[in-house]
Amino acid sequence: MNDYTTQVADDFCCDEELVQQVISLTTSPTPSFAYVYDAQTPENTRNMLQCVLARSTSACGGMNIAYAFINCVACFSQRLLFDTTLNTLMKHRSTWNNGFGLWEDGALEAGNWNDSLDGFFRGLNSCYAMLLKGGAADDRRPPVSTKIVLVFERPEKLKETLPGIVMPLARLHEMAKANITTIFLGETEWENITPHAGTLPDPHRITVQTLSKEALMRMITKKFPDTYPETSLSPYNPTLKTLFAHFVETVYNVCSPFTVEPKELAYLVAARWPGFVSPLLEDWKHQNSEELQGPSEESRIRLIKLFMPSLSNAVESLYPRLLSAKEWSNTNTPPNGMRLSRAAAKLPQASTTSSVITDELPELPKISNFILLASFLASHNPAKTDARMFGRNMDDKKRKRKKGGSPRKQGGSAKVSQLLQGPMTFPYDRLIAILGALLLEYDDGARQSLSFSGSILNVESEVFRIQTNALIQDLMSKHLLHRTTAPERFDSMQFKCGITQEQGLALARRLGIPLAELMWDPM
Amino acid sequence: MPKRKAVDAPAQVQGPAKRVTRSTGALSTTQPVANATSPTKRRGRPPGLPANTVPKFAKANTRNRSNTISSSKENERLDDEEEEDDDELNIASEVEKPVGSARPSQKVVQDSIIVAAPRRSRLATQQPTVKSSKSSTQPSHPRTAPPETSDEVDTPSELPEVASPSKTALGKRPQIVLPKIIPSKLADHLSSQKQACLAALHDPPLAPDDEDVVNNLALKQLTDLMRGTVERGEGNSCLVLGPAGSGKTRIFEKAVSNFSGKSVVIRLSGFVQHNDRLAMREIARQVVEQTGNDKFSSLPSDDENPFLDDTNAGEASTSDVDGQISIALPPASHLPSLIAQLSSLSLPVILLLDGFHLFTGHARQALLYCLLDAVQSCRVGAEGQKGLAVVGLTSRVDVINLLEKRVKSRFSHRILRTAGMASIDEWKCMLRRCLITEGDKQDDHRDSSSQEWRKLWDYSIERFLDDKATSDGFKDLFGLTKDVRLLLKSMSGAIGSLSPSSPFLDPSRVRSYLSSQRCSSRADILSKLNYPLISMLIAAEHVRISGHDAFTFEQLYELFRIQVRMSSAAPVAMGASALGMVNVSRGILMGGFEQLAQMGLFVPTMAPSVGVAKQFVKHRCNVEREDLRIAVGNTQQTNLKKWLSKAQ
Incomplete structure (x- = not known):
């Protein structure tokens, strides 16, 4: 047994003690309800559980166990959950031939197993009875132990979708009166799942420790494929396995301050590795001898040094998924023909790509740009400052913003800039007023239009108003401007700007407006 | 230890012996000195006994004294010898000796019986363990199996012996020496015992009818x-x-x-x-x-x-x-x-x-x-x-x-x-009922090994339950909950982990199981967070200090940026390395912020809507300052500690 434990622990890069606990959980009658908490590598733990369970059911395990893994994300309704559980448990597949029917044991009420918890318990009982019968048929002596193990993945979803079912599942052993072990394999603490504290029996807790650096690196290094022949000029040539291990360590060292999630690290490794070994492969192409050799100590260090800056670049753009891994490795591949033996001290600058998610504004009509900027100002300046910021004196000179003013009130909480708090809502009239002020001040065309007089001006302004409203609608459809009031309300419409500070600055630059001067809060 | 002390020893030992003989048997507890030497039943005990151990010895079993007296000669002889392992617990055999039967020759025989010694027997906890020196002396008498460290002892071929009934004549519990590894022939008994105990823990027996509960x-x-x-x-x-x-x-x-x-x-x-x-x-x-x-x-x-x-x-x-x-x-x-x-x-x-x-x-x-x-x-x-x-x-x-x-x-x-258990003693009674169960139901198969196992197991349980460490662990748990199910669950874990290489319950181990069944503290969870997440939490703490309950990501990011700028402008040198806050890109911090929200450490104060960009969704921090302080202390990053300490 110990050899087996060690082997499983080695295969799945986890503690032997954890494996031992899982084995005893699946083989002994107690505890009947366990919560396995694994915040870091739930998939790995799931695979380990499955491996242990599969062995227990096999001949060498000597147990008569039926088990099912139920994903609570997929089983979002009670009926789905019950059907999936029973079908998986009895290895029943709904096919054309069986009329896509559910598993049943021939009893008359079998069809009702999914309509209530009572039915589900009876279904489980039937499963258990079948299992007992089956175990006895296989073996002349009574089976060592007959047992059903149900593993629920992502049980935190149950709290949202089926809160009433958590308690019966936790007490399944007692309620269905069969030898059933329920295991919840969750990514959050048990306390986050319990609907009402105190009503649930506390589970037997198993906490999966976070992976150590060594285990994590071993886990990623294991993923190096071993299907490639030794003569292939591929990045996954088995000769490169040692180099890969070093590479993984380097990636870990660079990334560990930001993330130690195995999935993320593996993602980064997979994106960078082909580019990383390409200078070496280039060397191999040009070498005369048939035998392919890994790099020497010195060239390995040189290689790592060469690629170190690109690793932090990879974290910056790949960890927040600003770019897909493939796109990133395409743009960051070393230039063709770059050989390790003749490599420069620095990698050339990565080529730019159009796929980077940027927040650049699309091309818009000029008035739209003004409307957007007006909305940005309206969203970030307090309403009562408008007169000061945009008002004009009688002599047509712009009033300067007063500095100082009344002394600030003492006490209370510190003021937070509106830029950090997000845009405020503002009414339609305010938008139009600010827009008018901006146009008057900074747009040459609009200033000229003021020189018209009489009826022409009226017509012009009417056309202008309609055009403005259409543009506002257009901006709303582009989600650059948000309307916060209900669409059916025409009076007192309220808006909120949908552009960021950077976008606002870019826009102001495009229009030649000194935005910082017009903002109440300093930028 | 200095040799001088070893030379002094005979005088010390003899002194009390004489006194005792003078007092003609009235072995009152007013003889601390005599008692003080009673640990010399370990014969090689280094004489430089710390004075503060004396009162403890005074409580020791008075029966031992005659033993000490009669063996004083032997002590003289033994003191010349150099070493003895502190963990050799041949105390057990001697303590059990009836008053009159303490003769050196018998001692030798008894000692020879003992094969293995646990590191902590019950007696070892009742009586002060002598840890005064490493230069304890070696026993002079021959030993059939003279293991110096108990780890070497346990070849499966050797069966640990049980004290004979004659030695338990005084009605005390038999003193048995538990082996560290049990021989293969007892392994089956262990596994059946495990199953029986697990079953009993799963469905614990009710209190006996005669008990008035x-x-x-x-x-x-x-x-x-x-x-x-x-x-x-x-x-x-x-x-x-x-x-x-x-x-x-x-x-x-x-x-x-x-x-x-x-x-x-x-x-x-x-x-x-x-x-x-x-x-x-x-x-x-x-x-x-x-x-x-x-x-x-x-x-x-x-x-x-x-x-x-x-x-x-x-x-x-x-x-x-x-x-x-x-x-x-x-x-x-x-x-x-x-x-x-x-x-x-x-x-x-x-x-x-x-x-x-x-x-x-x-x-x-x-x-x-x-x-x-x-x-x-x-x-x-x-x-x-x-x-x-x-x-x-x-x-x-x-x-x-x-x-x-x-x-x-x-x-x-x-x-x-109905009522739960009202005291730890009731818990222990319950455990005793659960754990001391018959592993083998087949009476006709009761061979010697089965009896052997029974004695060992029962003794180990009694010893476990009497241990002070066990009581302390139970007290901790009892302070939190009186629900006996938690205890049973922890005990099932401990029982399930028994194996032939560690066949008996160990208080420290059980204690770790007891703590593993409780929910982990917030500080532990926080300690595992990485740098961007901790930074976000500290920034949130700064926002809280400034008088705002809710915050947006932009606020935290701004604080983080300012802090990075400040720490790089005025770098603090600690030892050889200059300490500046590592800058983290906005994208990574945003990811960290979302992760915290997912973990429930940041709680959104408003429902998400189309009109609000995610960096402006207001959140509240769900972390206590004290937990954060501990977690930041655990990360051992001076930058972060300094930054947090600014939020006063």
Whole structure:
């Protein structure tokens, strides 16, 4: 047994003690309800559980166990959950031939197993009875132990979708009166799942420790494929396995301050590795001898040094998924023909790509740009400052913003800039007023239009108003401007700007407006 | 240790010996000096005994003294020798010696018996372990198996010996030396013992009947009540009230087991039957399942009887398919009238309502009303009427207040109370009952190894339960919860982990299991977070200090940026390395922020909407400052510590 434990622990890069606990959980009658908490590598733990369970059911395990893994994300309704559980448990597949029917044991009420918890318990009982019968048929002596193990993945979803079912599942052993072990394999603490504290029996807790650096690196290094022949000029040539291990360590060292999630690290490794070994492969192409050799100590260090800056670049753009891994490795591949033996001290600058998610504004009509900027100002300046910021004196000179003013009130909480708090809502009239002020001040065309007089001006302004409203609608459809009031309300419409500070600055630059001067809060 | 002390030893040892002989046997506890030397039954004890150990020795078993006296000569002889392992616990054998039988020669024999010594025997904890020096002396007498470290001892071929009965003549518990590794022939016993213990822990035995505990009283009352229903056809209702884990369900099952075959038992649970329709259907199903077709045909012919309806209509009320009873339920319209029929079944009915308080939440409390009404209208001795008992189990103390007036007036207000264990001693009694169970049930296979195992195991359990470390662990747990289930769960884990290489319970190990079953502290979770996440939390703390409860990502990011700029402008040098805050890109921090929100450490204060960009969604921080402080301390990053300390 110990050899087996060690082997499983080695295969799945986890503690032997954890494996031992899982084995005893699946083989002994107690505890009947366990919560396995694994915040870091739930998939790995799931695979380990499955491996242990599969062995227990096999001949060498000597147990008569039926088990099912139920994903609570997929089983979002009670009926789905019950059907999936029973079908998986009895290895029943709904096919054309069986009329896509559910598993049943021939009893008359079998069809009702999914309509209530009572039915589900009876279904489980039937499963258990079948299992007992089956175990006895296989073996002349009574089976060592007959047992059903149900593993629920992502049980935190149950709290949202089926809160009433958590308690019966936790007490399944007692309620269905069969030898059933329920295991919840969750990514959050048990306390986050319990609907009402105190009503649930506390589970037997198993906490999966976070992976150590060594285990994590071993886990990623294991993923190096071993299907490639030794003569292939591929990045996954088995000769490169040692180099890969070093590479993984380097990636870990660079990334560990930001993330130690195995999935993320593996993602980064997979994106960078082909580019990383390409200078070496280039060397191999040009070498005369048939035998392919890994790099020497010195060239390995040189290689790592060469690629170190690109690793932090990879974290910056790949960890927040600003770019897909493939796109990133395409743009960051070393230039063709770059050989390790003749490599420069620095990698050339990565080529730019159009796929980077940027927040650049699309091309818009000029008035739209003004409307957007007006909305940005309206969203970030307090309403009562408008007169000061945009008002004009009688002599047509712009009033300067007063500095100082009344002394600030003492006490209370510190003021937070509106830029950090997000845009405020503002009414339609305010938008139009600010827009008018901006146009008057900074747009040459609009200033000229003021020189018209009489009826022409009226017509012009009417056309202008309609055009403005259409543009506002257009901006709303582009989600650059948000309307916060209900669409059916025409009076007192309220808006909120949908552009960021950077976008606002870019826009102001495009229009030649000194935005910082017009903002109440300093930028 | 200096050799001088070793030379001094004889004088020290002899002194008390003389004194004792002068006092002619009256070995009062006023002889601390004599007692102080009593550990020299370890014969090589280095004489430089710390003075503060003396009072402890005074408590030691007085029987040992004569032993010490008579062996004083031997001590002289032994003191010349150099080494003895502190962990050699041949104390055990000597302590047990009857007063008169302490002769050096016998000692030698006894010592030779002992093969292995545990690091902490019970005695070792009662009496001060002498850790004064490493230069303890070696025993002079021959040993058959002279292991110096107990780890080497345990070759599976050697069986640990048990003290002979003669040595336990004084009625004390036998002093057995537990091996660290058990030989292969006992391994089977261990595994069967494990299974037996696990089973017992899963379903712990009730307190013996003779013990006057609350639960026994409740059991007796409940049994009496059921007897009234089953034997005399009474209508009874009662509530069993007690905290979770106090044994309500077990008491019910124990009581109802007395009447198996004589009654129909219907079990409902408020957690499963969420409404009256489900509950009534389940009642019907269980009744049909238990009484079956034949039973119903014996009922008086009555068109209103829903069960008969089904049978007469030939809707396959009950049929035997593969030896299993499968049932078609009465139509839904008949279900309400079914409850009134319960008392007219061929057998008395006992109905269990688990989670009674949940039934009070059903619409108009219709089920409870009907059930209690049926109970009340039970006429003793009436024609065709059998008894009906409704037993509710709940942990809600105010459950009576939840009942509507018309329901309340039909309830008998009979409330039986159960209680959990009130003290650690009761916990221990319970554990003793669970753990000292017969692993092998087959008496005919009782060979010597089986007896051997029994003695070892029982002794190990007693020793474990008497250990102070165990008591401390239990006290910690007891302070948190009185729910005995948590203890049993932890103990199952500990029992499950026993293996031939560590076959007995070890207090420190059990303690780790006890703590693993509690929820981990916030600080532990926070300590595992990486740099961007901790930075976000510290920034959130700064926002809180500045008087704002809610914050946006932009606010935190701004604070982080300022801090990075400041720390790089005025770098602090610690030792050789300059410490500046590492800058992290906005994208990564945003990811960290979302991760914190997912973990529930940041809680959004408003529902997400289309109009609000995610960097402006207001959040609240769900982390206590103290937890954060501990976590930041654990990360050992001076930058972060400094930044947090600025938020005062």
